[in-house]
Amino acid sequence: MSTTMTLDTSGTAAVPFGRLLKVELRKSWDTRAGLWLVGSIVAITAVVMVVVFLVSDSDERTFGNFVGAAYAPQSVLLPVLGILLVTSEWSQRTAMVTFALEPSRSRVVAAKTAAAMILGAGAFVAAVGLAALATLLGGADDGFRGFEWVDTVPFLLLQLFTVLQGLAYGLLWLNTPAAIVTFFGLPIVMNLVFTLVDWLRDAAAWVDLTTAQLPLFENDIDLSGEQWAQLGSTVLLWIVVPFVLGWLRLLRAEVK
Amino acid sequence: MIEVQGLTRRYGDFLAVDDVTFSCEPGKVTGFLGPNGAGKTTTMRVMVGLTAPTRGRVTIGGHAYRDIPNPGRHVGVLLDAGAQHGGRTGREILQLGAATMGLPDSRVDEMLAMVSLSPKEAKRRMRNYSLGMKQRLGIAHALLGDPSVLILDEPANGLDPAGIRWMRDLLRGYAQRGGTVLLSSHLLNEVELIADEMVLIGQGKIVAQGDKRSLLASRGGGTLAVSQDNAALAEQLRRQGFEVAPAGDGLRVGADAAEVGRVALEARVVLTELRPSGGGLEDIFLELTGGTQREQVAGAGTGTTVDTGANA
Numbered sequence: 001m002s003t004t005m006t007l008d009t010s011g012t013a014a015v016p017f018g019r020l021l022k023v024e025l026r027k028s029w030d031t032r033a034g035l036w037l038v039g040s041i042v043a044i045t046a047v048v049m050v051v052v053f054l055v056s057d058s059d060e061r062t063f064g065n066f067v068g069a070a071y072a073p074q075s076v077l078l079p080v081l082g083i084l085l086v087t088s089e090w091s092q093r094t095a096m097v098t099f100a101l102e103p104s105r106s107r108v109v110a111a112k113t114a115a116a117m118i119l120g121a122g123a124f125v126a127a128v129g130l131a132a133l134a135t136l137l138g139g140a141d142d143g144f145r146g147f148e149w150v151d152t153v154p155f156l157l158l159q160l161f162t163v164l165q166g167l168a169y170g171l172l173w174l175n176t177p178a179a180i181v182t183f184f185g186l187p188i189v190m191n192l193v194f195t196l197v198d199w200l201r202d203a204a205a206w207v208d209l210t211t212a213q214l215p216l217f218e219n220d221i222d223l224s225g226e227q228w229a230q231l232g233s234t235v236l237l238w239i240v241v242p243f244v245l246g247w248l249r250l251l252r253a254e255v256k
Numbered sequence: 257m258i259e260v261q262g263l264t265r266r267y268g269d270f271l272a273v274d275d276v277t278f279s280c281e282p283g284k285v286t287g288f289l290g291p292n293g294a295g296k297t298t299t300m301r302v303m304v305g306l307t308a309p310t311r312g313r314v315t316i317g318g319h320a321y322r323d324i325p326n327p328g329r330h331v332g333v334l335l336d337a338g339a340q341h342g343g344r345t346g347r348e349i350l351q352l353g354a355a356t357m358g359l360p361d362s363r364v365d366e367m368l369a370m371v372s373l374s375p376k377e378a379k380r381r382m383r384n385y386s387l388g389m390k391q392r393l394g395i396a397h398a399l400l401g402d403p404s405v406l407i408l409d410e411p412a413n414g415l416d417p418a419g420i421r422w423m424r425d426l427l428r429g430y431a432q433r434g435g436t437v438l439l440s441s442h443l444l445n446e447v448e449l450i451a452d453e454m455v456l457i458g459q460g461k462i463v464a465q466g467d468k469r470s471l472l473a474s475r476g477g478g479t480l481a482v483s484q485d486n487a488a489l490a491e492q493l494r495r496q497g498f499e500v501a502p503a504g505d506g507l508r509v510g511a512d513a514a515e516v517g518r519v520a521l522e523a524r525v526v527l528t529e530l531r532p533s534g535g536g537l538e539d540i541f542l543e544l545t546g547g548t549q550r551e552q553v554a555g556a557g558t559g560t561t562v563d564t565g566a567n568a
Contacts, residue, residue: 005257005282007317007330007404014325015356023355030352031343032381093339096306097397100333101356103305103322255306 015102020111021118028085028119037081038119042126044073049134061139063147066131071155071217074123075162079183082116082166086246087176095255109247113167120163124156154216161213165239171246174253186238209234257282257405257436258303263312265298272298274460275312280438280453282404285431287451288440291545295460296440297335300409304333316405328357332398332406337390337414342383346373346393349382350400357401367396372422387414395423406430408439412446424450444541458545471540481516482506482529492523508533 029038052069053061089095102108135143169179187210194204194211204211205227212234215227223231258280265273273295280286288296301307303314305321316324316331324330340349350364368378371392382390391414398406406427412420427437427450441447447454454471456464464471482505483489490500490507496519499510506529509516513530520527 005317007257007319007324009317009319009324009330012325012329015358019356019358023352026352026355027341030348031341033343088341092341092343093336094341096335096339097353099306100304100335101328101353103324103327252308254308255301 015107017107017111017114020102020107021114024085024108024111024115025118027088028081028115034084034088037077037084041074041077041081041123042130044077045070045123045127046130048073049130053134053138059140061135061143063131063135063139063144064151066134066139067127067152067155070127070131071158074127074159078120078123078159078163079166079169080180081119082163082168083170083176083179083183085112085116085167086170087174087179090174091176093256099255105251106247109171109250113164116163116167117160120159121156123163124152124159127155128152150221153221154218158213158216161209161235161239164243165209168239168243168246171250172242173246174249205230206233207237209238257317258286258407258438259315260299260303261312261314263299263302263314264310265295265302265307266310271460273302273309276457276460276462277312278455278462278465280436282434282436283431284452285427285437285439285450286453286455287447288438288455288457289444289447289451289541290440290442290457292442294442294457294545296442296457297409299457300335300407300438300440303407304331304335306335326357326401328353328401328403330401330403330405332401332403332408334394334398334406334408334411336409337387337394337411340382340390340393343381345379345381346385346389347378349393350378350396353397353400359400363400367400370399370426371396388416388419391415391419395426404434405436406438408437410441411439412441412443412450420446420449444538448537456541456544463544464540468537472537478533479509479511479513479516480504480506480529480531480533481509481520481527483520484526484528485523488523489520489525492525493519503533 027034029035048069049066052066056065089098098108099105166179166183169183170176173179173182187208190208191210194200194208200207206212212227212230215223216231260276260278263273263276264271276295276299278286288299290296298307302309303316303321304327313320321327321331344352347364347368350367351361354361354364368375373389373392373396377385377389382393385393391411395408395411398408412423415423427439431437431452439447439450448468453467454465455462456471480503481489486502486505486507490502493500493507493509493511493516498515498519501508511519513532516530517527
């Protein structure tokens, strides 16, 4: 037989990480549902700017206020984007194709993580861009007064946390409804527990992500050492740990 | 090219794949045949690293699948044509694959043309595709990276007779150019039409393998003869040491047609029908995998068609 029994793979390079990342980003908006979700994040951000314009006195229409208003609506949709990056592969069973083309599941997880961070940063850029536009078009005369770029860092951090937390829950559950319920249900339960149980209240900032993030909401990056430590401990508990557990689960999971 | 060695996969108490060993050679289409739930899909999933084996291993061209760089360029995989996002267009699905493998968009158009999906169809979302269109898209996806090995799970499922013929020609041509093809099916008919080699699996175990002729030969093969005096013909055949069994309105004889004709001449019996015993492979298939059938195969000895796939 003239045909060879071995496969010569010496001339083939592994799939570069950049290509995996590009494909993962593309997957997040190449369906109608994905496009709506990404589009909604931008559209809602724009709507919020208009609302701020309508309800604020003219001297309150500052760049800082415009940007700040974008956080809440974005933070509802961004985690869903993070969750779907993972779980849609399982609900639509495309994971079979994804992992057949890139057998290293850790590389796929890394590409998805990078894609989630780019999307989170993208939401931030959209907020800043739209806020600047709103300030120029309808802001106070000195709309940019007192503004410094460093003031937007907490906002960026919060968006990255929230999209990564979504991704982590997606990895942990590999199931869209379960991940969404956990993401939105857990803070409510935590809030109840920490409000009702006296002896836990003091520990809240160390355990409860929402509490630890409060200083960041005040658009203040000058956290005290203790506040940074609290932020770190809650990020570890609610983002890093679920992420690692979910990642390990994915490595072992049978892809169906 | 594909080497499966002692492959076992256990789910709790259930042995889905039990010490399976076989190989697929380049230049040939190997059919992986067995009833539903026999372990075909599990075996193929282990091949491409989606399921971990309990024991044993699979190599493709000497490599474990996970060690093949950019595997889409070497091994084309279609495990489930429906396992694609229903909201993506057919074209987008291929473009994602091409982007991962680092192929130009022109390759997508080539593949669409090859599987006869029109540009208009390619723009439709996959949830609106018929099963046959999904299979064509899946084949296009598997062939995107111009691989030298193809692993296809039930690729003919949902294709109409013309589609099956198209796939046969496609895979035959692919094998003739030196490619290795492994395709599974629960329908003997499809495999018989397309495959050069067959691997029969039932209840997780390989029950037979070889080409069609050697499978038939190993099971006796035989000829179906109908004559004006079956009793006399049977007697003469038995006297000469051939195995004879009544079948329908004739006899099934363990000899080839020429010998039966010669014996009939000697016995001066007029033959009204003489042909290789039909459904021979089907009998073998049903007999070998019989223990795994959901239906009781009452008519297995007479070539009755039993639909094994309707309700699994």
